[in-house]
Amino acid sequence: MTAPVLPLLPPASRRHRPTRPVGSRSRRARYGLVVLAFLLPSALPLLAFTLGPMIAALWVSLNQWNLLSPMTFVGLGNYAKLLTDPATGDVFLHTVYYVLGYLPIVYIGGLALALALNTALKGRALLRGIYFLPVVTSWIVVALVWRWLLSPSSGVVNTVLGFFGISGPGWWTDPSWAMPSIILASAWKDLGFVMIILLAGLQAIPTDMYDASKMDGAGWWRRLFSITLPLLSPSTFFVLVISLINGFQVFDQVYAMTGGGPNGASEVVVEQIYDMTFRYGRAGEASALSWMLFVVILAVTVIQVRGQRRWVTYD
Amino acid sequence: MTETVRLPALARTQMKSPRSREARLRLAGFVVLHVVIIAGACVMFFPFLWTIITSITPGATLTNAPALIPANPSLEPYLRLFSERPFVQVVGNSLLLAAITTCVQLVTSSTAAYAFSRLPFRGQGVVFAIYLATMMIPLQVLIVPLFVELKTFGLLNSYLGALLPTFASAFGIFLLRQAINQVPRDLDEAATIDGAGHFRIFFQVVLPNIRPALATLVVFSFMSSWNSFLWPLIVLRSPELQTLPIALAALQGQYISDWDVIMAGSVVSVIPMLALYLFAQKYVIQGVASSGIK
Numbered sequence: 370m371t372a373p374v375l376p377l378l379p380p381a382s383r384r385h386r387p388t389r390p391v392g393s394r395s396r397r398a399r400y401g402l403v404v405l406a407f408l409l410p411s412a413l414p415l416l417a418f419t420l421g422p423m424i425a426a427l428w429v430s431l432n433q434w435n436l437l438s439p440m441t442f443v444g445l446g447n448y449a450k451l452l453t454d455p456a457t458g459d460v461f462l463h464t465v466y467y468v469l470g471y472l473p474i475v476y477i478g479g480l481a482l483a484l485a486l487n488t489a490l491k492g493r494a495l496l497r498g499i500y501f502l503p504v505v506t507s508w509i510v511v512a513l514v515w516r517w518l519l520s521p522s523s524g525v526v527n528t529v530l531g532f533f534g535i536s537g538p539g540w541w542t543d544p545s546w547a548m549p550s551i552i553l554a555s556a557w558k559d560l561g562f563v564m565i566i567l568l569a570g571l572q573a574i575p576t577d578m579y580d581a582s583k584m585d586g587a588g589w590w591r592r593l594f595s596i597t598l599p600l601l602s603p604s605t606f607f608v609l610v611i612s613l614i615n616g617f618q619v620f621d622q623v624y625a626m627t628g629g630g631p632n633g634a635s636e637v638v639v640e641q642i643y644d645m646t647f648r649y650g651r652a653g654e655a656s657a658l659s660w661m662l663f664v665v666i667l668a669v670t671v672i673q674v675r676g677q678r679r680w681v682t683y684d
Numbered sequence: 685m686t687e688t689v690r691l692p693a694l695a696r697t698q699m700k701s702p703r704s705r706e707a708r709l710r711l712a713g714f715v716v717l718h719v720v721i722i723a724g725a726c727v728m729f730f731p732f733l734w735t736i737i738t739s740i741t742p743g744a745t746l747t748n749a750p751a752l753i754p755a756n757p758s759l760e761p762y763l764r765l766f767s768e769r770p771f772v773q774v775v776g777n778s779l780l781l782a783a784i785t786t787c788v789q790l791v792t793s794s795t796a797a798y799a800f801s802r803l804p805f806r807g808q809g810v811v812f813a814i815y816l817a818t819m820m821i822p823l824q825v826l827i828v829p830l831f832v833e834l835k836t837f838g839l840l841n842s843y844l845g846a847l848l849p850t851f852a853s854a855f856g857i858f859l860l861r862q863a864i865n866q867v868p869r870d871l872d873e874a875a876t877i878d879g880a881g882h883f884r885i886f887f888q889v890v891l892p893n894i895r896p897a898l899a900t901l902v903v904f905s906f907m908s909s910w911n912s913f914l915w916p917l918i919v920l921r922s923p924e925l926q927t928l929p930i931a932l933a934a935l936q937g938q939y940i941s942d943w944d945v946i947m948a949g950s951v952v953s954v955i956p957m958l959a960l961y962l963f964a965q966k967y968v969i970q971g972v973a974s975s976g977i978k
Contacts, residue, residue, distance in 0.1 A: 411796035425829035507911035
């Protein structure tokens with residue numbers, strides 16, 4: 370999960386701001402070349418393979434196109450079509466369902482883990498490693514393993530549930546359990562990532578804060594809510610932003626676990642974009658849907674950035 | 685006199701019992717914490733254990749689940765994995781692509797990060813904001829135009845086509861810029877007085893001082909390339925070019941019942957990442973913490 374970060378973060382210290390060189394024109398020109406030399410290696414790929422295609426996608430979204438024959442301009446036709454198609458609402462709804470199910474599990478679980486693994490625990494490094502292991506595993510592997518574990522007839526999970534006299538659900542084969550299955554596998558995979566981010570945040574909290582409040586007789590819960598969580602709010606904010614950005618783009622695990630099925634019960638936005646483009650040859654519509662998704666993600670992120678003043682404290 | 689001596693003594697005996705109760709409570713909490721966290725680790729690890737067990741139980745299928753302790757463990761699924769299809773090639777492809785992506789990202793991220801941290805220029809803030817905004821763009825938005833672009837250049841079905849879009853990572857640039865911002869400027873100034881230019885400062889002062897952040901970037905770059913699925917799936921169509929995640933996904937469709945072989949492939953795919961994580965483990969938390977993400 371190499372993830373977006375952004376201007377969401379506190380501005381870096383500007384104490385020793387180096388100054389631009391002043392002086393002769395040739396010296397300034399030489400400085401300009403140095404700046405270019407440092408920037409070009411990253412600017413070229415970003416322009417050619419991110420910003421350029423981004424603009425191009427906007428153009429494609431205004432056309433009807435099956436990737437093979439020439440494009441025909443349809444203006445906002447693709448957007449109009451998508452907005453009136455009930456399937457669009459469904460895929461967005463499924464995506465929101467995923468995000469809302471996944472986020473509380475990874476945040477609360479990740480926080481509990483980070484708190485526990487930040488104490489003097491025996492074998493802490495090994496435990497952190499085990500919890501982090503799913504993070505480095507590819508989505509495809511995670512999806513395959515979980516399909517296997519959640520297999521309705523003979524999967525491990527249903528077998529264990531059977532011992533307790535519970536007859537397990539059909540998991541990914543059942544339309545109403547397909548999304549919970551995907552959420553479960555995703556939470557298992559990302560728990561370690563959230564843990565690492567929060568752990569790094571916990572380690573930045575000065576211990577004397579705790580000593581002072583202990584002297585005042587504050588209990589564990591009190592310290593959690595009045596010291597730890599407020600001081601951890603930048604990390605929490607980061608986790609929320611990243612999880613929402615990535616959550617709206619959920620694809621790999623859906624593709625590998627259910628393929629959007631059964632009966633489209635777990636069809637998410639990106640799965641739809643993929644199918645439209647490469648299965649049905651409706652690239653124009655797919656681009657329009659991509660832009661709609663981008664606008665939604667941007668809006669959600671901007672709202673969070675705007676709202677952070679209310680609850681995120683930077684020291 | 686006697687009063688003042690006795691009072692602290694009394695106070696001490698009064699405190700003794702709550703203190704030992706607190707100690708007992710703390711011990712209980714300590715034990716409970718260990719039990720919970722270790723049980724959690726077992727649950728987290730179980731899918732891996734199950735994967736390993738399945739991968740050494742030939743003939744394991746959905747209806748014929750493997751036993752927890754396999755009766756006849758065998759490496760046969762691994763042999764089948766590597767003999768029946770070009771799996772060595774697939775692992776090689778993945779390693780090659782991940783290594784190149786990681787190296788290129790180290791170069792592009794560290795140079796850009798240096799520019800944003802140490803080389804002020806007009807419009808720097810705007811350029812940096814645009815760089816960061818590219819992180820917000822979902823890859824899926826870019827798929828169709830990228831596909832067309834690479835088709836125009838004739839780069840479909842080639843390693844270069846799979847690699848090019850991964851060359852610059854805004855995440856990496858951001859991570860390293862935060863790290864470089866924390867390298868004391870006095871070091872640059874001392875080097876400048878010694879007559880060093882920006883290139884020498886970059887190589888001899890800045891880079892050696894941001895090793896934890898570089899190690900963190902190596903882990904995240906390698907991981908994202910090793911596990912990337914959607915873009916390689918679209919670009920690399922020939923079987924001999926395929927990467928691990930694609931080959932694994934294909935295995936599932938092709939051999940729907942051969943779970944032992946699929947799980948062997950899964951184990952193979954996790955090993956390099958595990959090795960990399962163990963190698964860079966101590967740097968990762970430090971790197972995240974020092975990046976200011978905290």
